[in-house]
Amino acid sequence: MNRRRRHLQEGEKALWALVVRDVAPLHVAELVPPAAQNEPEPQAIPRAQAKAGKKSQASGLMASSSGGESGMAAANYGFMAPRAPAAGLRVQQAPRPIETIGKRQPGVDDYSWRRFTQGSFKVERRLDLHGMVAQEAFHRLMEFMDVATHRGLRCVEIITGLGTGEEGGILRRELPHWLERPEIRRRILGLTYPHAGNRGSVRVLLRRRR
Numbered sequence: 001m002n003r004r005r006r007h008l009q010e011g012e013k014a015l016w017a018l019v020v021r022d023v024a025p026l027h028v029a030e031l032v033p034p035a036a037q038n039e040p041e042p043q044a045i046p047r048a049q050a051k052a053g054k055k056s057q058a059s060g061l062m063a064s065s066s067g068g069e070s071g072m073a074a075a076n077y078g079f080m081a082p083r084a085p086a087a088g089l090r091v092q093q094a095p096r097p098i099e100t101i102g103k104r105q106p107g108v109d110d111y112s113w114r115r116f117t118q119g120s121f122k123v124e125r126r127l128d129l130h131g132m133v134a135q136e137a138f139h140r141l142m143e144f145m146d147v148a149t150h151r152g153l154r155c156v157e158i159i160t161g162l163g164t165g166e167e168g169g170i171l172r173r174e175l176p177h178w179l180e181r182p183e184i185r186r187r188i189l190g191l192t193y194p195h196a197g198n199r200g201s202v203r204v205l206l207r208r209r210r
Contacts, residue, residue: 101176116155127156130160152209160175188205
């Protein structure tokens with residue numbers, strides 16, 4: 001439906017002329033900021049050049065783990081890859097505890113140590129760890145030491161068996177570590193093997209209760 005065009009009245013024409021009397025038209029150059037006028041149009045990057053740029057960024061990130069200037073490339077992406085250890089640097093392993101079984105320790109007099117190592121002390125209780133996994137054996141050892149201390153026992157024996165291999169079974173290898181733990185070691189005066197040629201059991205001389 002076409003609408004009929006309405007003609008302005010004389011009063012409306014005079015009002016519009018009053019409104020636009022100070023308005024001047026703008027040129028096209030004034031509508032565009034100066035920086036935009038001088039800025040060159042972006043050029044398309046050749047596909048081969050774009051691939052080369054991506055490769056250089058990727059290689060910079062991979063090489064950042066060795067340090068140097070390439071590490072700065074990784075930092076620009078919000079992370080720093082770990083550095084590789086220096087050449088010739090070896091990670092030190094935790095040292096094995098000093099073997100104290102069969103060695104006299106401070107606090108034991110000559111007479112008591114001689115009687116203990118010669119088997120003159122009566123074994124009041126034994127713990128046999130045969131057939132147990134390491135975790136179970138450790139918990140049984142802790143319970144055994146608690147009971148022995150509570151009852152005031154002086155001499156006990158812990159049996160692990162010889163096991164297989166050059167260093168024996170896992171229980172035989174782990175027992176010296178367990179006996180050196182602070183919560184166990186503070187109860188012990190001395191340790192010895194009851195048989196010189198058989199290290200499948202350890203005899204323990206406990207401190208007196210006070």
